[in-house]
Amino acid sequence: MRFGSKGHLRLAAPRLLAALVAGTALAGPAFADTVNVAIVGEADTFDPMMSTKDVVSIVTQHFLETLYTFDGSWAVAPLLAADMPEISEDGLTYTIRLRDGVTFHDGSAMDSADVVASLERWLAVASRGKGVADKVEAVEATDPLTVEIRMTEAYAPLLSLLAFSNSAAVIYPQETIAETMTDIVGTGPYRIVEHVPDQYLQLARFEDYASRSEPSDGGAGARTQAPDEIRFLPVPDANTRVEGLLSGQYHFADGLPAESYARIAETEGVEPMLLRPFGWPVFAINHKDGLLTDLTIRKALQAALPMDDMLYAAFGDDNFFVVDGPMYPEGWAWRSEAGTELYNQNDQAKAADLLAEAGYDGTPLRILTSRQYEFHFKMAEVAKMALEAAGFTVEMNVVDWATLGQQRNDPALWDIYITHSPFLPEPALTDLYAPTSRLGWSEPEKDAILARFTTETDEETRRELFGQLQEKLYEDVGFIKIGGFNALMGHAAGLEGVTATPWPFFWNVTLD
The missing domain is CATH 3.10.105.10 (Dipeptide-binding Protein; Domain 3)
Incomplete structure (x- = not known):
C-alpha cells in the first residue's frame, strides 16, 4: 500500500530503489542530505491515533502534528496551537487559539473545523482518547481559528494527552477523516514520498511547512527541516542494526542491544547514545x-x-x-x-x-x-x-x-x-x-x-x-x-543535533 500527500506523491529515483532493495549504503552528492534511520520494524500504521507503538510514534511525528507537544523538560508547549489554552477557573473549559497560516500537505489551510473533526475522531477511536471521552461534553469551533473543549469534570492530564505522540491527537484535514485512514495528510515538516512495506519509508521536506519561530527545545520550538530527506528502514534483527550502523549504512539506529555498547564506543565514526x-x-x-x-x-x-x-x-x-x-x-x-x-x-x-x-x-x-x-x-x-x-x-x-x-x-x-x-x-x-x-x-x-x-x-x-x-x-x-x-541507540559521528529522547526525531539534525 502506498501512502502520500495529495498533489505531492512522487516515485523514488531508480538508483534509490535499487540501493534500498540491495540493502547498500548510498553515496554521492545527490543523497548527501538524506538521513538513513534503522528502526526495529515496520510501522504497521501511519495513523498514530490507532497505535501506542513507539515505532509508529517515531515515524509519524515527522509528518503529522498535534496541538501541543513537550519541550526538553517534558513541559507541555504549543505546536499547532498558537499558545497555551485559556482554562476557565472551574477547569471545565479550554479555549484553544490556533496558529494562522498552517498548511496541510495537500495545500489546504488548517482551521478550527479540521481540529474539531480530528479531536472527535481521536475521542472515538484512540485508546487514550477513549479514556477521556466520557469526560468531554463537547468540542466546538467558535471561530475559524478558535476551538473550545468543554469538560463534564476537571481532568488534569488533558494537555499532556493532547501533546503526546503516542495514540496521538494528530490533526488531519476534515475532508480526509475516515474510520480507516487511507490518505495520510498532515502539517508536519516532512511528507510521505514513497512507502514499500518492510523495505523503507521515504520522507521529503515539505516546502510549505509553517515552523514555529521559538528556539528548538525538545519537540517544541522551531523544526528546521535540516535534512532534505529522511529514510526509515525497518530492520527487525538487532545485530543487523548494529552492523549497519558500524559500517556506515545507517546514520542512526534505534533499539540496540546492551552488549553492543562497548563496540560502538570503540569504533571510529560512530557514537553510542544511552538514555538513562x-x-x-x-x-x-x-x-x-x-x-x-x-x-x-x-x-x-x-x-x-x-x-x-x-x-x-x-x-x-x-x-x-x-x-x-x-x-x-x-x-x-x-x-x-x-x-x-x-x-x-x-x-x-x-x-x-x-x-x-x-x-x-x-x-x-x-x-x-x-x-x-x-x-x-x-x-x-x-x-x-x-x-x-x-x-x-x-x-x-x-x-x-x-x-x-x-x-x-x-x-x-x-x-x-x-x-x-x-x-x-x-x-x-x-x-x-x-x-x-x-x-x-x-x-x-x-x-x-x-x-x-x-x-x-x-x-x-x-x-x-x-x-x-x-x-x-x-x-x-x-x-x-x-x-x-x-536504552541504547547509536548514530554516525557526523550526525549533529540528535535529541536524546525515547522517540527520536530528525528535523533538526545535520549530516556532515
Missing part, C-alpha cells in the same frame, strides 16, 4: 478473557517471576538495568514505595500453593512476544522456566512486532504480551491503568482512585493518589513491571 533512565519492561495482562481473569492465578504469576534473573538475561550488564519496584525511578516526583513488597518475590513454592488454591488445571499460559526487541524475548525465556517450576504450563508465541501489535488487540489470542514503556511525565499517559485499554483492567476501588487522580489538580494530593494507585496495581496484579532499564 529510559523506561520499564512490562508483562501486560489480559483481564478480558482467559486464564488471568482469575486473581489468584495472577497472584501466582506475580509470585513466581524472578525479576533480577529476567533483567540480567535481558541486558547482561547492571549498568543497563535496575531491579526496582516503584513505577518511577529515583528522583522523580511520582516515585512511591507503596505495594512494592510484592515485587520480585521469586517464590515458585508460593506460586504453586496459589495455583492449587485456584484449582489450576494445566491450561497453557500464553505469552506473546517478539525478537525485534531481543530483551523482550530473553525475559520471556527466563520467565517460562520459573513459571514451569511453579507448575504453570507455558506456551510461547514468538512473532514479529507488527503481528504482535495486531494479535494483542484480540483478547482470545493471549494471556500476557511483553512490551515496554519509557518513563512518562504524566502517569495518566500510561493507558494500561484505564479500564478502556486493551488489557481491560477494571476493578471498582482502582477505578475510583484513578478517577480521583485524574480530576485532582493539587500536585501533592495527586502524588498521594498515585501511590494508592500503585499499591492497588500490586494487590490486584493489573500488569507487572519487571524493572527499570536504560
Whole structure:
C-alpha cells in the first residue's frame, strides 16, 4: 500500500530503489542530505491515533502534528496551537487559539473545523482518547481559528494527552477523516514520498511547512527541516542494526542491544547514545478473557517471576538495568514505595500453593512476544522456566512486532504480551491503568482512585493518589513491571543535533 500527500506523491529515483532493495549504503552528492534511520520494524500504521507503538510514534511525528507537544523538560508547549489554552477557573473549559497560516500537505489551510473533526475522531477511536471521552461534553469551533473543549469534570492530564505522540491527537484535514485512514495528510515538516512495506519509508521536506519561530527545545520550538530527506528502514534483527550502523549504512539506529555498547564506543565514526533512565519492561495482562481473569492465578504469576534473573538475561550488564519496584525511578516526583513488597518475590513454592488454591488445571499460559526487541524475548525465556517450576504450563508465541501489535488487540489470542514503556511525565499517559485499554483492567476501588487522580489538580494530593494507585496495581496484579532499564541507540559521528529522547526525531539534525 502506498501512502502520500495529495498533489505531492512522487516515485523514488531508480538508483534509490535499487540501493534500498540491495540493502547498500548510498553515496554521492545527490543523497548527501538524506538521513538513513534503522528502526526495529515496520510501522504497521501511519495513523498514530490507532497505535501506542513507539515505532509508529517515531515515524509519524515527522509528518503529522498535534496541538501541543513537550519541550526538553517534558513541559507541555504549543505546536499547532498558537499558545497555551485559556482554562476557565472551574477547569471545565479550554479555549484553544490556533496558529494562522498552517498548511496541510495537500495545500489546504488548517482551521478550527479540521481540529474539531480530528479531536472527535481521536475521542472515538484512540485508546487514550477513549479514556477521556466520557469526560468531554463537547468540542466546538467558535471561530475559524478558535476551538473550545468543554469538560463534564476537571481532568488534569488533558494537555499532556493532547501533546503526546503516542495514540496521538494528530490533526488531519476534515475532508480526509475516515474510520480507516487511507490518505495520510498532515502539517508536519516532512511528507510521505514513497512507502514499500518492510523495505523503507521515504520522507521529503515539505516546502510549505509553517515552523514555529521559538528556539528548538525538545519537540517544541522551531523544526528546521535540516535534512532534505529522511529514510526509515525497518530492520527487525538487532545485530543487523548494529552492523549497519558500524559500517556506515545507517546514520542512526534505534533499539540496540546492551552488549553492543562497548563496540560502538570503540569504533571510529560512530557514537553510542544511552538514555538513562529510559523506561520499564512490562508483562501486560489480559483481564478480558482467559486464564488471568482469575486473581489468584495472577497472584501466582506475580509470585513466581524472578525479576533480577529476567533483567540480567535481558541486558547482561547492571549498568543497563535496575531491579526496582516503584513505577518511577529515583528522583522523580511520582516515585512511591507503596505495594512494592510484592515485587520480585521469586517464590515458585508460593506460586504453586496459589495455583492449587485456584484449582489450576494445566491450561497453557500464553505469552506473546517478539525478537525485534531481543530483551523482550530473553525475559520471556527466563520467565517460562520459573513459571514451569511453579507448575504453570507455558506456551510461547514468538512473532514479529507488527503481528504482535495486531494479535494483542484480540483478547482470545493471549494471556500476557511483553512490551515496554519509557518513563512518562504524566502517569495518566500510561493507558494500561484505564479500564478502556486493551488489557481491560477494571476493578471498582482502582477505578475510583484513578478517577480521583485524574480530576485532582493539587500536585501533592495527586502524588498521594498515585501511590494508592500503585499499591492497588500490586494487590490486584493489573500488569507487572519487571524493572527499570536504560536504552541504547547509536548514530554516525557526523550526525549533529540528535535529541536524546525515547522517540527520536530528525528535523533538526545535520549530516556532515
